[in-house]
Amino acid sequence: MRSADTPFVRSAARTDLDLHLRVNGRSHRIRAEARETLLDVLRERLGLFGTKKGCDHGQCGACTVLVDGRRVLSCLTLAAQAEHGAVTTVEGMVEHPVGRLVQAAFVAEDGLQCGYCTPGQIVSATACILEGAATSDEAIREAMSGNLCRCGAYPNIVAAVRSAAAVVERR
Amino acid sequence: MPRYARPSTPDEAIALLAEGGWTILAGGTDFYPAQGARPIRDDILDIGAIEALRGIREDKGDIVIGAATSWTEIVRARLPMAFDALKAAAREVGSVQIQNTGTIAGNLCNASPAADGVPALLVLDAEVELASTRGIRRLPLRDFVLGNRRTARAADELVTAIRVPTASAAGRSSFFKLGARRYLVISIAMAAVRVETDLQGRIARCAIAVGACSAVARRLERLEADLVGRPADAAALGVIGERHFDGLAPIDDVRASAVYRMEAAREIVGRALADAFGTTAGQGVAA
Ligand SMILES: Cc1cc2nc3c(=O)[nH]c(=O)nc-3n(C[C@H](O)[C@H](O)[C@H](O)COP(=O)(O)OP(=O)(O)OC[C@H]3O[C@@H](n4cnc5c(N)ncnc54)[C@H](O)[C@@H]3O)c2cc1C
Ligand code: FES
Ligand code: FES
Numbered sequence: 001m002r003s004a005d006t007p008f009v010r011s012a013a014r015t016d017l018d019l020h021l022r023v024n025g026r027s028h029r030i031r032a033e034a035r036e037t038l039l040d041v042l043r044e045r046l047g048l049f050g051t052k053k054g055c056d057h058g059q060c061g062a063c064t065v066l067v068d069g070r071r072v073l074s075c076l077t078l079a080a081q082a083e084h085g086a087v088t089t090v091e092g093m094v095e096h097p098v099g100r101l102v103q104a105a106f107v108a109e110d111g112l113q114c115g116y117c118t119p120g121q122i123v124s125a126t127a128c129i130l131e132g133a134a135t136s137d138e139a140i141r142e143a144m145s146g147n148l149c150r151c152g153a154y155p156n157i158v159a160a161v162r163s164a165a166a167v168v169e170r171r
Numbered sequence: 172m173p174r175y176a177r178p179s180t181p182d183e184a185i186a187l188l189a190e191g192g193w194t195i196l197a198g199g200t201d202f203y204p205a206q207g208a209r210p211i212r213d214d215i216l217d218i219g220a221i222e223a224l225r226g227i228r229e230d231k232g233d234i235v236i237g238a239a240t241s242w243t244e245i246v247r248a249r250l251p252m253a254f255d256a257l258k259a260a261a262r263e264v265g266s267v268q269i270q271n272t273g274t275i276a277g278n279l280c281n282a283s284p285a286a287d288g289v290p291a292l293l294v295l296d297a298e299v300e301l302a303s304t305r306g307i308r309r310l311p312l313r314d315f316v317l318g319n320r321r322t323a324r325a326a327d328e329l330v331t332a333i334r335v336p337t338a339s340a341a342g343r344s345s346f347f348k349l350g351a352r353r354y355l356v357i358s359i360a361m362a363a364v365r366v367e368t369d370l371q372g373r374i375a376r377c378a379i380a381v382g383a384c385s386a387v388a389r390r391l392e393r394l395e396a397d398l399v400g401r402p403a404d405a406a407a408l409g410v411i412g413e414r415h416f417d418g419l420a421p422i423d424d425v426r427a428s429a430v431y432r433m434e435a436a437r438e439i440v441g442r443a444l445a446d447a448f449g450t451t452a453g454q455g456v457a458a
Contacts (some may be wrong), residue, residue: 018282033173034174058200058203058269070243074199075203076203145354155393
């Protein structure tokens with residue numbers, strides 16, 4: 001990689017971007033490189049450490065966030081790609097009408113062991129319920145298959161999603 | 172250090188591509204893994220803001236799927252039953268998170284032998300539409316994907332749409348994928364079929380494609396020909412023989428041995444056909 005003090009910096013002027021991000025209802029203005037992922041920006045620049053980096057390759061789901069309500073992997077999203085959307089992370093779940101219930105259900109059902117995968121599970125489960133996909137245990141397992149849990153807390157995770165979905169249904 | 176551009180029209184995108192040096196970024200689900208452990212170095216042409224590349228429309232009877240249409244959008248779209256195989260394939264791509272951002276053209280351009288979209292689109296006789304400042308051209312999918320990670324796309328071309336001709340949007344279709352586990356898995360083998368029956372319940376036309384058993388997914392033309400004219404029922408499956416799989420060249424790798432892949436291909440072609448027959452030959456219309 002060419003360092004910034006080489007004479008060939010003409011194109012470098014266009015590589016730093018002024019980004020305006022909306023995260024959990026708050027606006028942030030940051031200067032970031034084009035190649036910085038949303039995950040790195042959330043953690044390293046905005047100090048939002050709830051979103052976890054499990055694999056950085058799209059395989060574990062620990063970095064799941066909502067962009068305009070859709071669950072996406074922040075490790076496979078550039079911060080620049082998220083500029084025009086509203087980002088919701090696990091920190092935003094307390095104010096999210098469904099996310100709040102999912103968090104409570106994870107506590108009540110003991111849906112975690114070490115907790116590393118849990119922020120991704122909670123954000124993913126929130127989207128899963130809003131997608132209408134939490135119709136049975138089997139459907140929940142399929143819809144949540146993008147979120148791995150190394151501790152194997154799956155039975156309780158499924159129970160948490162099921163019970164949160166039932167509460168949402170009753171409202 | 173990479174540059175970044177996010178145009179809002181196809182014309183702006185192809186003007187940039189004509190400059191050279193840009194790598195297209197759609198959903199990014201293949202782009203990032205392709206960078207390996209290195210930081211991203213390519214100049215990034217993000218096509219995610221080009222509305223004209225999204226969504227599904229009809230054009231003179233053809234069904235046109237915008238290049239940047241996500242798998243989730245395909246799963247949710249109202250489409251003829253001939254697209255059931257494509258929808259089933261869409262539900263198998265990674266996880267919901269991957270399907271929300273991963274796009275149909277990204278799957279084709281990445282040209283993995285295990286790309287789930289390819290067999291389903293091969294049985295629909297899909298064409299790939301490419302645009303550059305030099306003009307627009309259309310290629311049948313089988314002439315677009317040339318090999319493992321190789322396509323006929325020139326560096327200055329943008330894939331704008333995938334087009335399914337009216338005539339091929341008919342019949343029932345089915346898709347089977349075999350992986351090492353049920354979810355979030357790269358295919359060991361997959362099969363897509365599309366079957367059209369006549370009023371007597373005989374096979375009038377059929378299309379069969381197998382993926383992950385050769386560098387590029389392939390149609391099984393001899394089997395297709397041997398099935399035409401037979402009643403679309405379980406007995407027709409009896410004609411399936413070793414000779415029909417001659418064109419495949421499965422490899423041994425970490426996921427499966429070549430022998431296992433060949434066996435698997437035969438099994439899932441049979442299952443996919445039975446599934447398509449079941450719904451085409453049956454009296455009642457499936458819900
Ligand atoms: C964890 C994980 C699991 C996966 N599982 C599966 C699976 O089960 N089955 C499967 O088939 N795939 C799978 N994939 C691969 C990937 O998600 C799909 O191939 C997806 O459809 C790629 O689309 P994209 O928009 O993300 O492509 P991108 O990553 O944006 O692009 C892929 C390639 O295509 C080029 N490109 C994209 N759009 C265009 C265009 N319009 N014109 C010209 N070039 C273009 C890009 O330059 C790049 O080279 C998986 C990926 C991950 C990370
Ligand atoms: S860190 Fe993004 S999927 Fe694992
Ligand atoms: S609780 Fe430890 S990884 Fe899921």
